[in-house]
Amino acid sequence: MDRFTGRTALVTGASRGIGFAIAQRIVAEGGSVVITARKQDELDAAVAQLGPNASAVAGHADDPGHRAAVFAHIAERHGHLDHLVNNAGINPAYGPLLTVDDEPARKILEVNVLATLAWTREAVAAGLQRSIVNLASIAGVSAAPGIGLYGISKAAVMNLTIQLAHELAPGLRVNAVAPAVVKTRFARALYEGHEVEAASVYPLGRLGEPEDVAGPVAFLLSDDAAWITGQTIVIDGGALLHGIG
Numbered sequence: 001m002d003r004f005t006g007r008t009a010l011v012t013g014a015s016r017g018i019g020f021a022i023a024q025r026i027v028a029e030g031g032s033v034v035i036t037a038r039k040q041d042e043l044d045a046a047v048a049q050l051g052p053n054a055s056a057v058a059g060h061a062d063d064p065g066h067r068a069a070v071f072a073h074i075a076e077r078h079g080h081l082d083h084l085v086n087n088a089g090i091n092p093a094y095g096p097l098l099t100v101d102d103e104p105a106r107k108i109l110e111v112n113v114l115a116t117l118a119w120t121r122e123a124v125a126a127g128l129q130r131s132i133v134n135l136a137s138i139a140g141v142s143a144a145p146g147i148g149l150y151g152i153s154k155a156a157v158m159n160l161t162i163q164l165a166h167e168l169a170p171g172l173r174v175n176a177v178a179p180a181v182v183k184t185r186f187a188r189a190l191y192e193g194h195e196v197e198a199a200s201v202y203p204l205g206r207l208g209e210p211e212d213v214a215g216p217v218a219f220l221l222s223d224d225a226a227w228i229t230g231q232t233i234v235i236d237g238g239a240l241l242h243g244i245g
Contacts, residue, residue, distance in 0.1 A: 003222040004031025007130070008078040010070065011035050012061055012119060013088030015042035017184035018135065021210030022085055025218045027053050034074055036061070036088065061088035062115040071126045083221045084123045086116040086134045086157075091150040091186075100149050112153035113160065120164060124172070132168075133220045134161050134176040135213075138236050141178060154178070158232045165230030173229040175220040180236035182208035203238030 009026045013019045015037035023033045023046070032053040037043050043056035057073050059066025074081050090111045093104040116134055123132070139147055140154030158176055165174040181198065199207045216233050219225055234240060 001028075002030040003218070003224065004029045004083075006030070007082040008032045008034065008074065008080060009083035009085060009221065010074065010081060010119075010123065011085040011087055013037055014085075015039065015046045015056075017186055018179070018182060018210045018213045019085070019087040020046055021214035022087065022217050023050055023054065025211075025214040026083075026221075027051060029218065029222075031083075032078060034070065034077070036066070036070055061119070062110050064118070067119060067122050071122060074126065081123060081126055081128050082130045084119065084128055084132045085217060085221070086119055086132065088115065089135060089153075089186075091147055093149055094146050096146075097148045105149055108149050108153050109156075112150070113156045116157055117160060117164075120174075124168070128172060131173045131221050131225075132164070132175070133217050134158075134174070136161070136176045136178040136232055138178050138180040138234060138239060141234065142240070161232060162230050169229060173220075173225070175225070175228060175230070176232040177213060177216055177220070178232050178234045178236075179208055179213050180234075180239045182210060182213060184210060201239070201242065202236075203241055206237065208235065208237060 004026050009031055011019050011023045011033055014023045014035035023035050026033050027050050035046060035056045038060055040058040043058050047054045047056050055077060057070045090108060092107060093100045120132060134157050136157045137154040139151035140158055144151035161174055161176040168174055213235055216235055
């Protein structure tokens with residue numbers, strides 16, 4: 001498949017995990033990617049694996065200076081931007097909502113929601129041409145014990161997707177995906193040491209892999225989804241069939 005030949009995609013938070021798998025899929029289908037993350041060494045390792053069609057800029061997703069550097073890099077290296085994947089996200093708080101301190105609560109909303117909007121705003125200003133996919137979570141569509149504020153932020157991302165899809169049509173399509181537990185370093189606290197038990201409640205009998213998310217994201221970015229906008233695809237191994245969040 002060559003759905004991304006001649007196209008450039010920006011994938012935030014992509015040195016590993018789901019973001020990296022999305023970047024891999026885009027490159028495998030002929031595209032070029034610019035990836036971001038906080039740590040330069042991890043980005044360097046990711047670019048080495050992705051090959052010559054990949055480059056990286058290190059920084060924090062909620063830092064305006066970092067975003068400016070990324071778009072300057074894209075303009076210099078590629079001259080255009082076709083796709084944006086807002087994957088960067090954090091969850092520094094665990095426990096009941098009433099016990100979450102204000103500082104981590106603000107940080108979750110700043111990175112997961114406000115930075116997603118900022119990346120989108122600045123990508124549009126930089127001439128984004130085709131499509132956006134935002135990374136939400138199944139935690140945003142059901143109760144998420146222990147990670148409730150993260151779930152609230154991802155519910156906001158899903159509504160943000162709807163609002164942006166309306167405002168940016170017809171020139172740009174905006175969609176989202178909402179994965180359940182995927183086997184990444186980010187989510188390991190949700191399954192590490194009890195993976196068999198954690199997977200047993202999923203009708204499809206296993207936890208997700210990053211590639212399970214990369215495929216649907218590539219579809220939504222591509223022209224195969226040319227008449228889809230404002231939608232969130234739940235990628236959950238059937239979890240919601242049993243009411244599992």
